Amino acid sequence: MKQENSDSGRKPKSATRQAEKLFRSYMKAEGMRCTTERIAVLREVYDSGTHLDADEIYRRLKEQGTGISRATVYHTLDLLFRFHLVTKIDLGHKHTHYERSHGVANHLHVVCEQCGAVVEITSDELGGLLERLCREQGFQLGSFSLQVFGRCMDEAAGGTCRRRRKTEG
């Protein structure tokens, strides 16, 4: 099946398609079948462009009417991770979050420990620093996924977390 990408304004879609192509070829090389369910998991992670946990992915796919089991979602995420198509991130919850990694610049996540708000920061400076630190230890820097925990601040509320202030009235 061939489909041309004519809607140039929608960048995420071509990244999704590229990732899909890689996934298919890796799966083929491993002698595994690239089922529509597995492709649906990849698409959900790539098209959402956000950080999702396995249950959220499962829920979203169910809502779309995709007949998929939780086990398939977990297994597919493991495969995508192994093929470097998704990264696992720890946002301070008990479970892992996933995000797309193909065509995405390395970035830092700043997470509010109180309300869970996440901000992404891309920094050449940070990349340069990590590259130097790795080199000093005899490593070549690959991809990275970093989390920093803090507290989002609302200056008007004397520096307390924004959402906490809202919920506590």
Ligand SMILES: [Zn+2]
């Ligand atoms: Zn907060």
Ligand SMILES: [Zn+2]
């Ligand atoms: Zn991210």
